[in-house]
Amino acid sequence: MHGFAADVDLSYRSDCRVVEHEGRVVAVARNQDEAxxxxxxxxWVLxxxxxxxALENVISVAxxxxxxxxxxxxxxxEVRGAAFALDVGVDALVLRPPLGPEDDLWEAAVIARAQRAERVVVEEPAPDGRPVDLEVATVTRVEPGVVADRVAVDLVRLLRPGEGALVGSSAKALALVHGETLPSPLVAPRPFRVNAGPVHAYALLADAKTKYLSELEPGDHILVVDVHARTARPVAVGRLKIETRPHLLVSFAHEVESDTLPREGQLFLQQAETVRLVSSDCEPLCVTDLKPGHRIFVSFAKHGTHCGRPIDARVVER
Incomplete structure (x- = not known):
């Protein structure tokens, strides 16, 4: 962490000041929108x-x-908050000249720099987001009795058997929820629908970000995963249907020990025969038939998220 020269030339734009420093463009922003x-x-954005x-939001985008x-x-x-924002911190601190040998501001900055140097560097996610790698997890618990506001995600394209969306209570542990493409003696198929669970859950978008189901809007593109072909495609949301329904709590655990991936995850799903996960045999598995020991397809990620964007910071979601 360091400061910029104080005597650089300033030019002005309508949105923010632009500083030329050592041949590099530095945008001096007064608020989040300018940054x-x-x-x-x-x-650089200063x-x-x-x-x-605002600082956290800018770091996560940049x-x-x-x-x-x-x-x-x-x-x-102010130093520690900026130095460790989102657990990664800014790339530089710009400080006024020291007022003396025991200036509190500079002393705090020196301490923060030393603490940053002791941290383990975590590999940054790829610019285009994390890949969707399906893995097998074991169901460890199925509990009934939760009433929640369920979101049915109706898409503008038809889904095929074996396709679904990745959903979960944690952005780092998502389960593959099968589309309502299969016939049932109780209700006609809805081959454009994924019954995705309660409003708090995350859904994986086509750009590798996540979004709360409560925040999805028509026109958003979710990632539709084909378990048979191991491929994925973006599909736009056409409508969201929110209704109060009883739910099951499904917990699952990773089958492989890992130092970087989470070990466990969970999601709530409507207690209905038409709601299905996908078994390790690539077969739809009704949540009403689900039992501990069943093996299902999931997607684990080592990166947490901030405002839906992958971020290489320590994020714990239970």
């Missing part, structure tokens, strides 16, 4: 006295792009 607008086009939530984020601070109590 986000400069990501990808500037080598946020002046940023609010923490990480995959190559644009670095700096924070201009003038108080010692």
């Amino acid at each position: 986000l607008a400069s990501i990808g086009s500037a080598a 946020m002046e006295k940023p609010e923490m939530i 990480r995959p792009t190559g644009t670095k984020v700096a924070a201009a601070l003038d108080a010692a109590e």
